Structure formats: C-alpha cells, structure tokens
Amino acid sequence: MSKIIKQYADQIAGIEWYPVASLIIFTLFFAGVLMYVKRLPNEEVSELSNLPLDLSEDNKH
Numbered sequence: 001m002s003k004i005i006k007q008y009a010d011q012i013a014g015i016e017w018y019p020v021a022s023l024i025i026f027t028l029f030f031a032g033v034l035m036y037v038k039r040l041p042n043e044e045v046s047e048l049s050n051l052p053l054d055l056s057e058d059n060k061h
Contacts, residue, residue, distance in 0.1 A: 009015055
C-alpha cells in the first residue's frame with residue numbers, strides 16, 4: 001500500500017514542502033494558543049477551571 005502512495009507522491013511537484021509547511025503551521029498555532037493562555041487573567045482562569053464542578057442553575061445548558 002505504501003508503495004502505491006509513494007509512487008503517486010513522487011509525481012507531485014513540490015511535495016517535499018508539505019511536511020515543512022504543516023510543521024510551521026502547527027508551531028505557529030501552538031505558539032498562538034500558548035500566548036493566548038498566558039495572557040488570560042487569573043480570575044478568568046479560576047472561573048473556567050471551576051466550570052465543570054459548578055452546579056448552579058445558570059451554568060446548565
């Protein structure tokens with residue numbers, strides 16, 4: 001099965017850049033999410049961390 005995929009993949013021009021591009025996209029996305037989380041105020045993090053345990057009526061959907 002991998003021989004068939006490799007055979008077709010070799011015919012695509014510029015395919016060697018796909019793994020590099022996907023790694024760059026993943027790294028940028030991960031860094032963006034990390035920066036977003038680091039900038040969250042502590043009060044919001046505390047509120048979000050208690051959501052699964054909060055049994056009040058206004059949080060039930």
